[in-house]
Amino acid sequence: MSGQVSYSSEACKLPIYQFKKELVKAVKDNIFLVVTGETGSGKTTQLPQYLYHAGLSKGGKIVVTQPRRVAAITVAQRVSQEMGLRLGDEVGYQVRFDDCTSKNTMIKYVTDGCMLREILADPVLTQYSVVILDEAHERSLNTDILIGLLKKTKGASHGRSVPLKVVVMSATLETEKLSAFLGHCPVFSIPGRTFPVTEKFLNLIGPKDTESSLYIKEVVKVALDVHTNERAGDILVFLTGQSEIQKACDMLFQKAEAIDYRYDVNDSSVEGLLILPLYGAMPTDQQKQIFQPPPEGIRKCVVATNIAATSLTINGIKYIVDSGFVKQLNHSPRVGMDILEVVPISKSEAQQRAGRAGRTSAGKCFRIYSKDFWEKCMPEYTIPEIQRTSLTAVILTLKCLGVHDVIRFPYLDRPEERLILTALKQLYQYDAIDRRGQVTSLGKLMVEFPLHPGLTRALLKAAALECEDLMLPVAAMLSVENIFIRPGQPETQKEAEQKHRQIASEAGSCNDFAMLLNVFEKCKASDSPSAWCRENWIHWRAVKSALSVDTQLRVILHRLKQQGVIEKEKWDSNRSEVFRRCLCLGYFTNVARRSIGKSFCTMDGHGSTVHIHPSSVLFGMESQLDWVIFHDVLATSRMFVRTVCPIRYDWVKDLLPKLHEVDVYELSSVAREEVTEEEVAKWESREAAKRQAESSEDASKKLEKRNDEGSITEARARYLQRKQERQQGKKL
DNA sequence: GAGCACTGC
Secondary structure (H helix, E strand, C coil): CCCHCCCCHHHHHHHHHHHHHHHHHHHHEEEEEEEEECCCHHHHHHHHHHHHCCCCCCCCCEEEEECHHHHHHHHHHHHHHHCCCCHHHHHHEEECCECCCCCCCCCCEHHHHHHHHHHCCCCCCCEEEEEEECCCCCCCCCHHHHHHHHHHHHHCCCCCCCCCEEEECCCCHHEEEEECCCCCCCEECCCCCCCEEEEEEEEEECCCCCCCHHHHHHHHHHHHHHHHHCHHHHHHHEEECCCHHHHHHHHHHHHHCCCCCCEECCCECCCCCEEECCCCCCCHHHHHHHHHCCCCCEEEEEEEEEHHHCCCCEEEEECCCECEEEEEEEEEECEEEEEEEEEEECHHHHHHHHCCCCCCCCCEEEEEEEEHHHHCCCCCCCCCCHHHCCHHHHHHHHHHCCCCCCCCCCCCCCCCCCHHHHHHHHHHHHCCCCCCCCCCCHHHHCCCCCHHHEEEEEHHHHHHHCHHHHHHHHHHHHHHCCCCCCCCCCHHHHHHHHHHHHHHHHHCCCHHHHHHHHHHHHHHHCCCCCHHHHCEEEEEHHHHHHHHHHHHHHHHHHHHCCCCCCCCCCCCHHHHHHHHHHHHHHHHHEEEECCCCEEEECCCCCCCEEEEECCCCCCCCCHHEEEEEEEEECCCCCEEEEEEEEECCCHHHHHHHHHHCCCCCHHHHCCCCCCCCCHHHHHHHHHHHHHHHHHHHCCCHHHHHHHCCCHHHHHHHHHHHHHHHHHHHHHH
């Protein structure tokens, strides 16, 4: 069969082509195989074709996973085109909201998240013969879990006629480790086809210079230096976020002016230099401009976040200016929360950034930091996601896949036990697992939803109480990117704030969750949702994806309802109160109580001090509040909680003891299946004692009246009035 | 009275 297949001349020129026979043989001979090759080797597009033509798809499809949706889609497009086939026929892709496959599909590109969902539905992966995990070096949470799961099944699951073949593809980094992990399987290396990149340390930043204003200044200087001194070729500058990028772009204009460049507002260019910001939250039409080649004789300078490191490839980049920093979400065990912070990048990440200059020709990478900074501040590798994020959802997935002992699961890099225990504790608190660590019937329902387990918990309760129409949009809005536009200009900023306040005041009740619901509903009901968003300073793209998520959640919920697994309940209170009480079930781990002044104290055992973020509709009303729940935390000048809702102590009173009744030691034995009846009895008596202590506490009584709905609305009205008066006072 | 990197189901 393979003899008759012809490949295009372009495909034959790819470095991988000369290894075709050996690669096919290696896959045939082994259950596990590691394939390494730099960008441009052709491994992602060619290997699946080789296997297909060699008849390996006879026993089932060949599936290739990608960490990103765009990658899955564009690669599938390219491969179907190369093979002269219609996309969705023999070659297809599947990502969330978009399944472009058919019965004929033999080569399927999917996101790693989709693959995990498929394993959940069919753990033996009956319809596949080969699974290829691509971009394994990126160490995405889902890919890491997939590697562990596939190692565990070892290809030889029952219910399969032939064992499943597993190929793990990675850049040259850490392939020994991958091979060792997969039972010292063979490693197949394919040379890449990239160009050399000269790397220079400019010594402008030392180990102590972590002020953002410092490194912004330096990258700007370097970018202008490159522009004046280096030959033609575009520049890519790496910074950490939107505001830094805006500052740097402004400075580029100003500096350019100072050294006698022409500054043209209309085309955002100084003489010969086109300055383009690039970050994820930017409108898509503005992003498109980035990919167009600059006009003749003009040099492009893209100032970007890490989005340009993997997600987007810009052609023509010859120079990199690397700040050495990145914004990263890290879990802080000390406060028990996730914190978004600016940290030095790893050495491997720096190499990745440099590599962006060598895609089309030889390039140069200018690192503003010193060799000292490199040695002292930058770790060898980026800590994989699995070791620094909440594992709650992942652990539930594993448990549902029958991986009971989640501590001894074969992790490529084992997360700290503490992180796993925190996840178990949360799942226990959500009633997703029982004391023995077994998945409950509720947990089995929860795993169906593509949401954080806490939010799912709230949603399922809302469904039982028949007020899911309130919770579904909120869950959807909370699981998409930022909804509210915050313009840089002070004038427009005020206007945006005004619009947002207006929407908040029209919401049924005064909290940030209700405001999200109101945005969703107002937007959906308007004649032109996109125009409505523009007028109200709302990201239409985000609301649009929330609409899709809402639909997806409705479909899942509908299915579960038809199965009759959601038991109806009735609470004796109004809809708004039912809604907030449902939220409590999902967020009682995020409860805070007001302490001194405007500060709040978290009740999760860490007792951290937090403040309400100024973007919250409850900001400025702290004195009227006592107990609140919140969606997330932002650690900047202070620890801020965002998306906040006032609650009554009554609603969480019975839930709070659950936060303390399981200690780490106990859960670790739960996790290890070593729990005895005796231990269970011990917990129960201790729990009873704690409950008693809790109920004797009388602090709650006087608080309840204050947090009632009407009083908050009134208080808010008073606050806004005072504020308006103050502003008018200033003007006079 | 602050200002949110990037993915994914």
